[in-house]
Amino acid sequence: xxxxxxxxxxxxxxxxxxxxxxxxxxxxxxxxxxxxxxxxxxxxxxxxxxxxxxxxxxxxxxxxxxxxxxxxxxxxxxxxxxxxxxxxxxxxxxxxxxxxxxxxxxxxxxxxxxxxxxxxxxxxxxxxxxxxxxxxxxxxxxxxxxxxxxxxxxxxxxxxxxxxxxxxxxxxxxxxxxxxxxxxxxxxxxxxxxxxxxxxxxxxxxxxxxxxxxxxxxxxxxxxxxxxxxxxxxxxxxxxxxxxxxxxxxxxxxxxxxxxxx
Amino acid sequence: xxxxxxxxxxxxxxxxxxxxxxxxxxxxxxxxxxxxxxxxxxxxxxxxxxxxxxxxxxxxxxxxxxxxxxxxxxxxxxxxxxxxxxxxxxxxxxxxxxxxxxxxxxxxxxxxxxxxxxxxxxxxxxxxxxxxxxxxxxxxxxxxxxxxxxxxxxxxxxxxxxxxxxxxxxxxxxxxxxxxxxxxxxxxxxxxxxxxxxxxxxxxxxxxxxxxxxxxxxxxxxxxxxxxxxxxxxxxxxxxxxxxxxxxxxxxxxxxxxxxxx
Numbered sequence: 251x252x253x254x255x256x257x258x259x260x261x262x263x264x265x266x267x268x269x270x271x272x273x274x275x276x277x278x279x280x281x282x283x284x285x286x287x288x289x290x291x292x293x294x295x296x297x298x299x300x301x302x303x304x305x306x307x308x309x310x311x312x313x314x315x316x317x318x319x320x321x322x323x324x325x326x327x328x329x330x331x332x333x334x335x336x337x338x339x340x341x342x343x344x345x346x347x348x349x350x351x352x353x354x355x356x357x358x359x360x361x362x363x364x365x366x367x368x369x370x371x372x373x374x375x376x377x378x379x380x381x382x383x384x385x386x387x388x389x390x391x392x393x394x395x396x397x398x399x400x401x402x403x404x405x406x407x408x409x410x411x412x413x414x415x416x417x418x419x420x421x422x423x424x425x426x427x428x429x430x431x432x433x434x435x436x437x438x439x440x441x442x443x444x445x446x447x448x449x450x451x452x453x454x455x456x457x458x459x460x461x462x463x464x465x466x467x468x469x470x471x472x473x474x475x476x477x478x479x480x481x482x483x484x485x486x487x488x489x490x491x492x493x494x495x496x497x498x499x500x501x502x503x504x505x506x507x508x509x510x511x512x
Numbered sequence: 513x514x515x516x517x518x519x520x521x522x523x524x525x526x527x528x529x530x531x532x533x534x535x536x537x538x539x540x541x542x543x544x545x546x547x548x549x550x551x552x553x554x555x556x557x558x559x560x561x562x563x564x565x566x567x568x569x570x571x572x573x574x575x576x577x578x579x580x581x582x583x584x585x586x587x588x589x590x591x592x593x594x595x596x597x598x599x600x601x602x603x604x605x606x607x608x609x610x611x612x613x614x615x616x617x618x619x620x621x622x623x624x625x626x627x628x629x630x631x632x633x634x635x636x637x638x639x640x641x642x643x644x645x646x647x648x649x650x651x652x653x654x655x656x657x658x659x660x661x662x663x664x665x666x667x668x669x670x671x672x673x674x675x676x677x678x679x680x681x682x683x684x685x686x687x688x689x690x691x692x693x694x695x696x697x698x699x700x701x702x703x704x705x706x707x708x709x710x711x712x713x714x715x716x717x718x719x720x721x722x723x724x725x726x727x728x729x730x731x732x733x734x735x736x737x738x739x740x741x742x743x744x745x746x747x748x749x750x751x752x753x754x755x756x757x758x759x760x761x762x763x764x765x766x767x768x769x770x771x772x773x774x
Contacts, residue, residue, distance in 0.1 A: 260573075271561040272545045279538040279569065286534070287699045297698045299533040300573040307541065307569035311522075311562040343601060436559045437549045 261286075261303035261499045262347060265340030265369075267333065269309040270352035271435050274467030278351040278488050279307050285489075285496035293500060303499035306343050308336040315354035316397030316427075330358055337362050341369055347498040349491050350374060353394060353465050357401045370498065374491040378463060379407040381490045387461050389414035390485070391453035393446065393473075394465035395430060396423055404465050416457040422449045426466075434468035442472035447479065454482055461485060523548075523565035523761045524609060527602030527631075529595065531571040532614035533697050536729030540613040540750050541569050547751075547758035555762060565761035568605050570598040577616035578659030578689075592620055599624050603631055609760040611753050612636060615727045616660045632760060636753040640725060641669040643752045649723050651676035652747070653715035655708065655735075656727035657692060658685055666727055678719040684711045688728075696730035704734035709741065716744055723747060 266282065268275020282305065290297045313327045321327075333355065340348055347370045350356060356375050363371040382390065392404050392415050399405075399417055408415040418426065425445045433442025446469055450462055461483045464470045470486045528544065530537020544567065552559045575589045583589075595617065602610055609632045612618060618637050625633040644652065654666050654677050661667075661679055670677040680688065687707045695704025708731055712724055723745045726732045732748045 269561065269564070269566075272548070272564045272567075273542070276538065276541040276545050279541055279571075280535070283534045283538050283571075291699075298693075299531065299697055300575065302531070302534045302571065302573065304531075304573060305534075305571045307571075309541075309545075309564065309567045309569075311564065311566060313562065339605060431560075435561055437553070 259503055261301075261503055262501070263304045263306075263344040264495055264499050265337070265343065265345030265348040266305065266307045266351055266495075267336055267340065267348055267355075268307050268351040269336075270312055270315065270355055271468060272309050273434065273471055274488070275307060275309045275351045277471060278349070278467070278492060279305070281488050281492035282349075282495055285492040286499065288493075289496040289500050293503065295500075295503070303496075304344070305499075306340055306345060308340055310336045312336075312355070315352065315357065316395045319354070319357060319397040319401055329355065330361060333358055333362060334365055337366055337369075337371070341366055345369060347372065347495060349495045351488065351491075352467055353403065353487060354398045354401070356403055357397065372491060372494055372498070374487050374494075375403050375407045375465075377494045378465075378485065378487045378490050379404075379411045379413065382408070382413055382461070382485070383411040387413060389416065389457070389459055389461070391416045391418075391450070391457060391459040391462045392465050393418075393426055393449060393453075393462055393469055396427055398465055399423060404463060416453060416459055418449050418453060422452055425449050426469075429472065430466055430468045434471050439472045442468070446473040450479055450482060450484075454479075463487065521765055523563075523765055524763070525566045525568075525606040526757055526761050527599070527605065527607030527610040528567065528569045528613055528757075529598055529602065529610055529617075530569050530613040531598075532574055532577065532617055533730060534571050535696065535733055536750070537569060537571045537613045539733060540611070540729070540754060541567070543750050543754035544611075544757055547754040548761065550755075551758040551762050555765065557762075557765070565758075566606070567761075568602055568607060570602055572598045574598075574617070577614065577619065578657045581616070581619060581659040581663055591617065592623060595620055595624060596627055599628055599631075599633070603628055607631060609634065609757060611757045613750065613753075614729055615665065615749060616657045616663070618665050619659065619663045634753060634756055634760070636749050636756075637665050637669045637727075639756045640747065640749045640752050641666075641673045641675065644670070644675055644723070644747070645673040649675060651678065651719070651721055651723070653678045653680075653712070653719060653721040653724045654727050655680075655688055655711060655715075655724055655731055658689055660727055661685060666725060678715060678721055680711050680715060684714055687711050688731075691734065692728055692730045696733050701734045704730070708735040712741055712744060712746075716741075725749065
């Protein structure tokens with residue numbers, strides 16, 4: 251056995267808090283693995299199975315986030331407890347950085363970060379706002395859940411970055427909720443696609459935006475760029491968050507983990 | 513709080529042992545979530561986030577399986593210890609059933625099942641053989657790693673089911689290993705596809721088989737049915753194993769979890 255000090259510094263162990271919904275959690279892992287492959291390419295690390303960061307995906311049943319943001323009575327069925335419990339278990343597994351694979355669940359980000367100060371809980375919405383600012387985007391349309399709209403999750407972070415955020419009207423929000431709940435979460439992707447496309451075109455026409463944030467992890471599972479949405483750039487927050495998680499995972503990789511020093 | 517006895521029996525907690533490679537582990541979760549959606553459909557359970565079984569994916573760095581099957585000297589870098597450790601952690605998380613998202617790693621299935629008798633460790637290769645027998649398939653071609661060929665993993669289980677198993681010659685096995693290691697595991701999917709297709713066509717022509725087992729989790733990531741492979745049915749063992757895991761997860765769901773009894 252080599253003494254600990256001479257062991258190469260491997261990537262950090264990371265955790266993914268999923269289950270909101272499970273298909274989105276699975277897709278997030280796919281995006282994270284791809285982001286790690288890209289990161290290794292950028293760092294000059296040869297890509298092989300053992301060069302990926304250890305990562306754990308928790309797909310646990312968590313009460314609905316939008317419903318909870320509506321019903322704030324004491325005792326109401328809240329997602330906070332199962333989210334805290336799963337995050338604690340990811341911490342016990344050794345995770346130093348955690349990503350939440352659900353946009354609306356970021357309403358509880360502060361609580362999670364406060365309860366687990368030893369870990370970095372990434373803020374996906376802040377990552378997206380920072381990414382858009384870096385790309386000099388000045389205005390976006392927002393597709394999200396009713397809960398995310400009402401909690402102002404994206405509106406607040408985009409305002410900090412001086413990015414205008416255009417949101418749909420109540421009947422269009424209902425269409426999105428149908429696409430998310432009766433569509434993706436119920437396995438009806440055709441319905442979901444129709445609802446998401448319809449609201450996307452409305453936002454494009456009404457506000458003249460050319461960038462749309464797919465601000466619910468279910469939306470990119472059914473909506474993708476194609477001829478009907480020509481002229482629209484669809485931002486997938488999971489992609490941005492997965493890249494941030496990969497950056498953190500390899501952030502402390504010592505030079506002796508790199509091939510040049512071996 | 514309801515007393516425990518009157519709580520509806522939720523699906524069982526399940527674990528997925530991945531990281532071999534990580535892209536295949538991510539894809540396995542996707543297939544498992546889809547299998548759960550299908551299972552709920554068959555059982556008449558309305559599909560929503562909270563109706564999925566709690567599941568945990570462990571993507572840990574595990575030494576190469578084929579290399580380990582070649583080097584059996586004491587002290588050689590073996591995958592058994594990290595596989596046992598990760599399986600133990602899945603058990604500690606409450607998993608009652610575990611699936612191994614790697615065909616070649618099934619060489620250690622017996623060890624894992626023996627050390628964790630309180631859990632069911634599914635045997636993916638046996639599941640595939642049983643599935644083929646059920647579909648009255650009498651002969652198949654096998655695409656796999658060198659390690660899986662040498663350990664006779666599929667050959668043995670197929671023989672039990674009276675299914676003829678045709679394997680490639682050494683130079684073709686080298687092509688498959690290139691596709692798996694220099695291809696998928698190194699992020700070069702075009703190379704992988706070319707190698708896998710080439711060996712598939714050889715097996716089809718030489719042995720007249722119309723069914724091929726993609727007996728390494730990396731293969732279906734780069735190979736899929738298309739015109740060049742006309743007349744070939746490609747069996748994805750991950751799909752069969754994911755369906756088995758979903759069946760086990762919902763196997764003990766009591767009637768009072770079903771909507772009719774609520």
